[in-house]
Amino acid sequence: MEGHVSTSPAVTVELGEDYPELRDAVRRVCAKYPSAYWRDLDARSAYPTDFVRDLTDGGFLGALIPEEYGGTGLPLRAAAVILETINASGCTASPAHAQMYIMGTLLRHGSEEQKRKYLPGIADGSIRLQAFGVTEPTTGSDTTRLKTRAEKRGNSTYVVTGQKVWTSRALHSDMMLLLARTTPIDQVQKKTDGLSVFLVDLKREQAAGRLQIRPIDAMINHNTTEIFMDEMEVPAENLIGEEGKGFRYILDGMNAERVLVASECVGDGRWLLERGIAYAKDRRVFDRAIGQNQAVAFPLARAWGELEAADMMCRRAAALFSAGQDCGADANMAKLLASEATWHAAEAAMQTHGGFAFAREYDIERKWREVRLYQIAPISTNMVLAYVAQQVLGLPRSY
The missing domain is CATH 1.10.540.10 (Acyl-CoA dehydrogenase/oxidase, N-terminal domain)
Incomplete structure (x- = not known):
């Protein structure tokens, strides 16, 4: 097509x-x-x-x-x-x-x-780069305020101390992409300056005792962790790009991330919708298929329409990205629309299955738990709306 x-x-x-x-x-x-x-x-x-x-x-x-x-x-x-x-x-x-x-x-x-x-x-696959060290316990979405500090010692090494949280798959990665502050925030003209990006050898730093990875027991099986760095050593050659410009580099990749995650949302929504439709056709109560009832059929129909619309926004954002055009608004809206569409599909599938939705063998409850994350990460619904309000609608900045 x-x-x-x-x-x-x-x-x-x-x-x-x-x-x-x-x-x-x-x-x-x-x-x-x-x-x-x-x-x-x-x-x-x-x-x-x-x-x-x-x-x-x-x-x-x-x-x-x-x-x-x-x-x-x-x-x-x-x-x-x-x-x-x-x-x-x-x-x-x-x-x-x-x-x-x-x-x-x-x-x-x-x-x-x-x-x-x-x-x-x-x-x-010989180098597993799955871990992304950005979020911190006390800063959350306010990335420019992160406290992890990287200080250059001599010409060959940066020494990093700090903590990251919700760093998924760190225990299953060889390398981590790390964002750290190299210039204190009170010494830069713009708060987005003074942040740098590094490639960290997780296995080496763990073995040296300078880095600890602890699993977080979460609602979904996302293999997420928190990371503690104490005088961790990173070779200067592992600095990506120029020192102090890391925030721009990270933002540059976030549009692609949002398009990809939005597409995952669409896939989950379609799986949930397919299961809901099949059950609505097969399950009979009061001598008729439950899908004959509008209270069952309409949420499924609405979820289908929302997923189709989200898919088109994903396609447009990806097309703009590949064409080298500004796709920030489209990527953010793709993520917003897809996260809500798949959640509505999950809710419809749960309600359609009734009590059986809670039985693990049907897999509905597992996917229902998984897709709830999309409205929070990798960017929350409110952050998307704040971006659109300011960058697209021209409204005053809210934060």
Whole structure:
């Protein structure tokens, strides 16, 4: 399926294809991991190592890495299709999705030497870059106020002390992308200055006792952790780009992240909707299918419409990103609309299944728990609305 959309009188972009062959290939991998596999992982708070390895071996997680660095060099729309299809198949993309987009900061802002050193290993899975150290316990969304400090000692080393939280998959990563302050906030003209991005060797720093990773017992099996750094050493050669410009580098990658996560939302919503529709057709109460009742049918119908609209916004944001156009508003709105659409699909599936929705064997409660996260992370609904109000509508800044 191909098409185009005019975003303004002067800008027209192709929406891109649907990649049916790519979808089929992803489905074949997902077919090896039925619902029982995911229920077992959920019960043990375990990581889907085999599933992630199969995705890596198939080249799916290296989709956005150019061929010259060992990847498949596909556009953002193709990567979105991969993640959407994983979730629409009943599997869970989140344990692997960061391998796709975290490397974007390295790809766009790293040196040629850094790219050749790390990107081929990320593409083939020999280097696992799944951890993203940004959020802190006391700052949350106010990233510029983060307290993790990186001080340069001599010419060869930065010494880092601080704490990160909600750093998913750190226990299943070799490297972490870390945002730290290199210049105190009271010594910069703009609070967004003085932040720098580093690649951290997690295994080395753990072995040296300078870094601790502690799992967080959470509502969903997201393999999330908190990280403590005490005089952690990072080689100066692991600084990405210029010192002090890290905030801009991180923002540069967030649009891609939001498009990809929004596509995951759409995939989850479609899986939940499919389950809800099937149950509404089969379940009979008072001598008729419950789907004949408008109270059951209408929420499912509304969820379908919302998911279709969210999917179109995801496509437009991905098209603008690939065309090098400003896609901030579209990426944020794609995330907002998709997170709400999949939540409405989850609610409809829960209500349609009634009491059986709480039985783990139906998998509805597991997905219901998982999709609630989307309205909070990787950016909350309120932060999206604040962005649109200020940047799109021109209203006064609210924070």
